[in-house]
Every structure is written in structure tokens, then in C-alpha cells.
Amino acid sequence: MLSFLFLVFSFMALIPGYPILLGAFFICFGLFQTFQNGRETNDVLYSALLPIDKRDVVKARYIFVCLIQITAFILMGLLTALRMVFFASAAPYVNNAMMNSNPVFLAWTLLIFALFNTLFVGLFYKTAYKFGKPFVAFIVASILTVCIAEVVHHLPGLKFLNTSERLPLQLMLMLFALVIFALATVISCRTAQQNFDSLDL
Amino acid sequence: MTSILTVENLIKTYPAFRLGPVSFKVEAGSIMGFIGRNGAGKTTTLKSILNIVHPDSGSIHYFGQELPGNERAVKQRVGFAGGAVDYYPRKKIADIIAVTRNFYDNWDDDAYRKYMNIFSIDPQKAPRELSEGMKVKLNLAIALSHKAELLILDEPTSGLDPVSREELLEIFTALKERGVAILFSTHITSDLDKCADHITYIKKGELIASETMESFLSGHRMRGEGSNLEEIMLHYEKEDYREKFAE
Numbered sequence: 251m252l253s254f255l256f257l258v259f260s261f262m263a264l265i266p267g268y269p270i271l272l273g274a275f276f277i278c279f280g281l282f283q284t285f286q287n288g289r290e291t292n293d294v295l296y297s298a299l300l301p302i303d304k305r306d307v308v309k310a311r312y313i314f315v316c317l318i319q320i321t322a323f324i325l326m327g328l329l330t331a332l333r334m335v336f337f338a339s340a341a342p343y344v345n346n347a348m349m350n351s352n353p354v355f356l357a358w359t360l361l362i363f364a365l366f367n368t369l370f371v372g373l374f375y376k377t378a379y380k381f382g383k384p385f386v387a388f389i390v391a392s393i394l395t396v397c398i399a400e401v402v403h404h405l406p407g408l409k410f411l412n413t414s415e416r417l418p419l420q421l422m423l424m425l426f427a428l429v430i431f432a433l434a435t436v437i438s439c440r441t442a443q444q445n446f447d448s449l450d451l
Numbered sequence: 452m453t454s455i456l457t458v459e460n461l462i463k464t465y466p467a468f469r470l471g472p473v474s475f476k477v478e479a480g481s482i483m484g485f486i487g488r489n490g491a492g493k494t495t496t497l498k499s500i501l502n503i504v505h506p507d508s509g510s511i512h513y514f515g516q517e518l519p520g521n522e523r524a525v526k527q528r529v530g531f532a533g534g535a536v537d538y539y540p541r542k543k544i545a546d547i548i549a550v551t552r553n554f555y556d557n558w559d560d561d562a563y564r565k566y567m568n569i570f571s572i573d574p575q576k577a578p579r580e581l582s583e584g585m586k587v588k589l590n591l592a593i594a595l596s597h598k599a600e601l602l603i604l605d606e607p608t609s610g611l612d613p614v615s616r617e618e619l620l621e622i623f624t625a626l627k628e629r630g631v632a633i634l635f636s637t638h639i640t641s642d643l644d645k646c647a648d649h650i651t652y653i654k655k656g657e658l659i660a661s662e663t664m665e666s667f668l669s670g671h672r673m674r675g676e677g678s679n680l681e682e683i684m685l686h687y688e689k690e691d692y693r694e695k696f697a698e
Binding site: 291292293295296298299300301302303304306447448449450451 | 498502503504505522523526527531537538539540541542547551554555
């Protein structure tokens with residue numbers, strides 16, 4: 251339930267003067283709650299006893315995670331388009347020292363999601379029980395990513411990353427991030443399935 | 452007779468325990484009792500043949516199909532109950548079943564309602580509101596409600612009152628007559644005296660015997676090792692507990 255509710259953090263894409271990439275982190279935090287709830291209810295055992303392949307327990311969870319992430323991405327995409335079209339000349343966005351929502355922001359969002367799928371979900375399925383270390387790994391990596399993302403658009407020659415300039419290049423970066431997200435998720439899922447298959451439940 | 456389940460050279464190794472190699476067959480329309488004392492490896496064996504525990508080696512065939520690669524199809528035809536219901540403790544049973552039933556092609560609502568009625572389980576309750584014995588019965592009701600051709604039950608009578616145990620053994624006998632195969636593990640040997648056709652005995656992870664009940668009993672009777680399952684089990688295990696008392 252919380253995973254769905256936390257989708258509202260997509261609206262952080264509209265906040266000026268704030269590291270809006272944290273919205274992606276909070277969406278992943280909602281997904282973390284799902285894993286926590288799953289552990290409390292012993293969902294892994296319930297799922298493994300159903301007439302499904304044991305590996306499908308993992309696949310189903312990855313599909314759910316991606317569903318939430320893609321929904322968030324679409325929502326953020328729509329809000330980004332809204333901001334770029336209707337509020338492009340609004341002072342808070344023009345004078346924004348922090349990240350503005352644009353295709354590059356969406357690209358960074360996808361990278362945060364890829365980190366969650368690889369670090370948290372992937373490492374979780376090594377035990378299907380312990381999520382402390384996987385979550386710490388994701389927190390460290392994602393916060394570092396947020397910091398790097400906020401610094402990069404201040405570097406000489408890269409200021410365009412925080413504007414609506416060179417849109418075709420920004421869109422290519424976003425597509426590139428989408429490919430990384432897809433590859434990272436698929437590889438992580440396959441590894442997690444192998445790990446889970448050899449676990450004793 | 453058709454072999455529903457064939458297990459060959461199953462091995463599972465833990466740091467302080469080794470199971471196997473274990474081999475046995477379960478035939479259609481028969482009841483196999485899987486006996487051994489606590490910690491012998493019964494639960495590990497049953498979970499290994501369903502891939503809930505990952506076996507190190509061995510071959511497992513259900514209905515002529517190997518388990519890896521056919522898990523989904525096999526599990527449609529197999530009912531498993533491993534003790535008490537141990538998931539979603541605060542969710543209403545009716546809500547849990549509303550999801551579970553969708554996964555089974557042959558879910559039988561009439562059978563489900565019948566067994567819930569026999570076991571006196573209120574579907575509006577949550578598992579945490581049930582006693583341990585009732586949770587075991589709930590697990591059994593679910594296992595019995597999708598027309599399974601093979602039932603794998605881990606200590607199904609453990610924690611049940613004598614009347615419920617008798618009811619359950621009658622259900623097993625009725626299912627056996629309909630061609631269902633049943634494999635159930637227990638250390639309550641009197642349950643097997645009443646209904647088992649075959650016995651597989653495990654001691655400290657090792658297979659001691661897997662044969663018909665008749666041949667198992669007559670062989671041990673002839674050797675003076677016991678005239679019923681309980682005496683035979685004491686014969687196998689007595690060295691261990693005498694050694695421990697002597698320490």
C-alpha cells in the first residue's frame with residue numbers, strides 16, 4: 251500500500267530550490283516498506299508454496315518494483331513537461347541553483363531506480379530476509395548520486411544540463427539512462443533468481 | 452501400480468547435518484508414512500522434494516516429470532502442508548484464500564468449504580486468532596482444496612486433539628480410495644498403524660528402510676526387533692538415548 255502512496259513524491263519534481271532527485275529516493279523508500287511488510291508477513295514462504303516456479307517469486311517482485319518506478323517516471327515526466335512548457339520563465343525556476351526538472355533530471359531518476367533494483371532488491375534476495383545492509387548500500391549510493399547530480403550542472407560547460415537548452419542531447423541522455431535502467435534491472439533480476447533458487451526457505 | 456513420486460539419491464548437507472542419500476517411491480492410491488524421531492531429517496526431505504529447501508543432488512520425478520523445469524505443473528497437482536499456517540497472520544483467512552484460489556486451475560470451492568466446516572475454521576478469523584492445532588488444520592484444508600493427486604504433509608496430526616486426528620486419518624483413507632497418494636511424515640507411530648501402506652524410516656539423515664508396511668513389520672517381528680512401529684522405532688533409537696543417559 252505504501253508503495254502506491256509514496257508515488258505522490260513524484261510531485262517533488264515541481265519544487266524549486268530543493269534537491270528534487272530525492273523524490274526518486276523517497277519512492278524507493280516506499281518500495282522498501284513493501285519488502286519490510288513482506289518479511290513481517292512471511293510473504294516469501296506463502297509465495298513459494300503457490301503453484302509457481304520458485305524463481306517467479308523474485309520475478310513477480312521485480313515486476314512490481316518496476317511498475318511503481320515506471321509509474322513514478324511517467325508522472326514525473328508529465329510534471330516535467332508541465333514545468334518546461336508552462337513555467338519555463340517563472341523566476342524560481344530560472345534562478346534555481348538546485349536541479350530543475352528536465353530530461354536530465356528524469357535520466358538521474360532512472361539511475362536512482364537502477365541503483366535500488368541492483369543494490370537493494372538484488373542484495374535482498376541473497377537471503378530473502380536481511381535488508382539492513384542492502385538498504386544501507388542503496389542509501390549511500392543514491393545520496394552520492396544526488397550530490398553528484400547537483401554538482402555536475404554547476405561545472406563549466408555543463409550548465410545546460412539544468413535548463414531547457416540542447417533538448418535533443420538531454421533526451422538522448424534520458425534514453426541512455428533508460429537503457430541502463432533496463433539492463434541493470436534484468437541482470438539484477440536474473441542474478442537474484444539464481445540466488446533465491448538455491449536458498450533454503 | 453503407478454509411481455506418482457520417485458525420489459532417487461536425494462542429498463542435502465548442512466554444516467552439522469547430512470541428509471541422504473534418500474530414495475523412495477510413492478504410488479497412486481497409497482499412503483506412505485515417513486517416520487523418524489525429531490531432527491531425523493523428515494522435514495528437510497519433504498521440503499527438498501518441493502524445492503522449498505534446495506537439495507544438493509538427487510533426482511525428483513512427479514507424475515513422470517522432473518521437478519526442476521516443471522515446478523508449476525507439478526505444484527498444481529500436489530498439495531503440501533508443512534505444519535501450521537505461518538504467513539499473513541493478521542489477514543482474514545477469507546482474504547488469503549481469495550488470492551490463493553486464483554493460482555489453482557482446479558480449485559474446488561465445495562471441497563474448501565467442506566473441509567473448513569469439518570475442521571470448524573471460521574474464514575472471517577485471521578490466522579493469529581487460531582490455536583496452533585487450528586492453524587495446522589487450515590493448512591490442511593488449503594492443501595485438500597485443489598484436487599491434488601499427491602498430498603505431502605509434514606506432521607499433519609501434530610498438535611491435533613485425538614478426535615481431530617481420527618477425523619484426519621479417515622479423510623486420508625477416503626482420499627486413498629479415490630486414488631490420491633499421500634506422503635506424510637510423523638513421529639506418532641499409532642497414526643501410521645491405522646492407515647499406512649508403506650513406511651520409509653529415517654534416522655539421523657540416513658534412510659534405514661523404505662518398504663511396504665507389511666514387510667517392514669514382519670521383518671522386524673521375525674528378528675525380534677518389535678511387533679509394532681513404536682517398538683521398532685524404540686529399537687532403532689534406544690542405543691542413542693541410553694548412551695546420552697550414561698554420559
